[in-house]
């Protein structure tokens with residue numbers, strides 16, 4: 197019989213319960229016990245859901261209060277000293293490492309002030325993990341509650357036998373980095389030290405009754421150095437034995453073939469591969485299986501919302517069965533379902549035609565079950581027929597095609613996507629036009645999204661206030677933000693984005709070719725979730741999207757007002773993309789739509805325009821080669837399509853955050869000024885990489901994910917460090933990213949300190 201499995205389920209709850217309770221805990225409104233109890237409830241709910249759907253292999257330890265990689269760091273005692281010296285409860289250590297903690301002293305507790313660990317993109321997804329941070333003094337040992345064991349037992353008590361998920365040792369180390377005090381440390385060199393801890397963990401899981409463990413080694417889809425590949429054999433030999441559960445080694449998001457040698461003789465019980473992304477790898481991966489190893493076939497997309505095409509997927513599963521036999525095949529999701537919304541049933545407003553094309557995490561449970569049943573020879577003809585009808589409806593629908601957009605796409609030329617003059621010439625006219633001081637200060641766009649803003653937005657959405665009333669409210673917010681920026685002395689102002697629920701959704705809602713959910717939340721990091729729109733058809737812009745707000749903001753100040761748009765690649769990456777046309781086509785369509793917006797802004801007198809591309813880095817194909825260079829070309833081209841229609845004196849900004857950005861990847865965008873998330877980068881080599889960046893740049897000076905407020909002295913020290921390698925004349929002063937998740941009090945203080953620091957350097961240079 198062919199079994200069904202999933203690699204992980206969204207932990208956030210169908211109504212964002214996890215966010216609500218976590219944030220209440222941070223605000224001191226509920227106790228740690230309440231928080232932990234809610235976690236338990238969510239886990240139980242998810243397990244039961246899977247059980248009821250008939251999933252054979254159900255994961256545990258896929259839950260987390262912040263991030264599963266961070267959980268492992270905590271469990272393994274990979275906790276830099278700065279987090280342990282305060283005697284915090286384990287859950288508070290977890291949050292301090294994840295998001296930083298600044299707390300005033302009370303009668304019974306000392307003051308706490310510690311920054312967060314670095315947070316980076318999880319492969320090419322929009323999920324972020326907290327980077328394991330090692331030093332020479334790291335002492336691996338199991339500490340505190342053994343979460344995977346506790347959660348395994350918890351499920352067991354509910355009568356549900358689960359397969360615990362853990363990140364494997366090589367991925368865990370490889371995804372980490374050396375701490376500031378140990379920069380010469382290569383994390384992989386710690387393998388011998390971490391393996392005994394894995395052994396203890398596995399032994400405890402076995403003792404608790406686990407017979408299998410899903411061990412994730414996603415780094416196997418990267419260009420792994422030979423030296424790292426060479427570590428697999430010995431590492432996994434150390435983790436296999438009678439005292440341990442069987443291991444299913446899991447990879448996802450890409451192509452394992454270039455690293456196949458590394459895993460071809462591992463003594464594990466089975467492997468999982470992502471055949472949604474790379475169906476071509478079937479023959480090669482099968483060739484390494486020994487006759488008793490199972491093959492988990494990731495064929496239901498864990499990264500997108502489209503219904504699985506049962507006919508195609510069944511064919512694929514049959515092929516796998518032909519090769520290894522029914523008993524060794526498991527039908528699974530390509531990756532964890534963490535990256536998909538929880539349940540389509542909550543979507544009451546979606547056009548029923550389009551809704552019928554979708555499948556969210558809960559529906560994907562049924563999909564793996566049906567595919568497994570079908571492969572086992574059970575009669576699922578009704579489900580197959582219904583599926584075939586939906587697939588047909590989508591293929592034949594007129595919603596997906598717009599001939600006008602396709603015609604315009606054919607008009608894109610080199611000159612259409614090139615600025616009128618090269619940067620030095622543009623810089624000269626821009627200097628004259630804006631007359632900005634040295635170390636110009638600016639922010640990245642958003643200001644605090646207060647409760648008042650959310651309440652009014654909801655009222656407007658529900659029709660409880662009129663468009664006029666809403667506009668008056670938004671204008672008042674804009675005015676507050678403008679006045680504040682003038683007071684603190686910022687140079688290039690922003691309107692604060694109060695009208696935007698989300699930087700992608702806001703545009704998606706105004707563009708043709710998108711669909712939206714009301715409850716399709718997906719975790720981005722910690723308690724921050726996003727609700728990606730879905731690209732369902734050819735994209736175009738029916739009318740101006742941002743001009744009104746920007747023009748109003750400019751009308752109430754003499755300082756330059758920066759228009760604010762989300763770039764084509766980010767709009768695409770932070771949506772669920774179509775799977776029936778290429779990413780390139782979708783990005784260029786978005787580029788054309790945004791080009792119209794840029795030109796409308798310029799015509800309306802908004803001549804500093806920022807086009808954000810924070811997602812450009814995460815879209816980078818995971819392996820070097822043609823696919824990657826093609827991507828970089830079309831990503832840059834779509835940005836230039838959007839931004840090249842303007843005058844030389846119009847200053848185009850762009851912004852990047854969340855990841856290690858290679859400056860070479862953004863040169864081709866040819867923006868006049870870029871701002872980059874930078875405050876948590878302490879590697880001097882990384883700073884050095886930016887020193888040759890040709891255009892102007894603002895290396896972010898404070899962490900906007902953390903409530904912590906840096907002092908003026910801290911800003912000065914940081915800038916001094918950067919100026920050792922970076923030319924002062926090109927340097928802009930700004931935060932890492934937008935301020936929408938912060939409170940006004942923090943923002944006021946932080947920005948005041950930041951501007952003070954800029955003034956200090958102006959005086960000095």
Ligand code: MET
Pocket residue numbers: 640641642699760808810851853933934935936
């Ligand atoms: C994730 S990048 C965010 C950029 C946007 N302009 C903001 O300030 O919020």
Ligand SMILES: [Zn+2]
Pocket residue numbers: 640810851852853854932933934
């Ligand atoms: Zn950002």
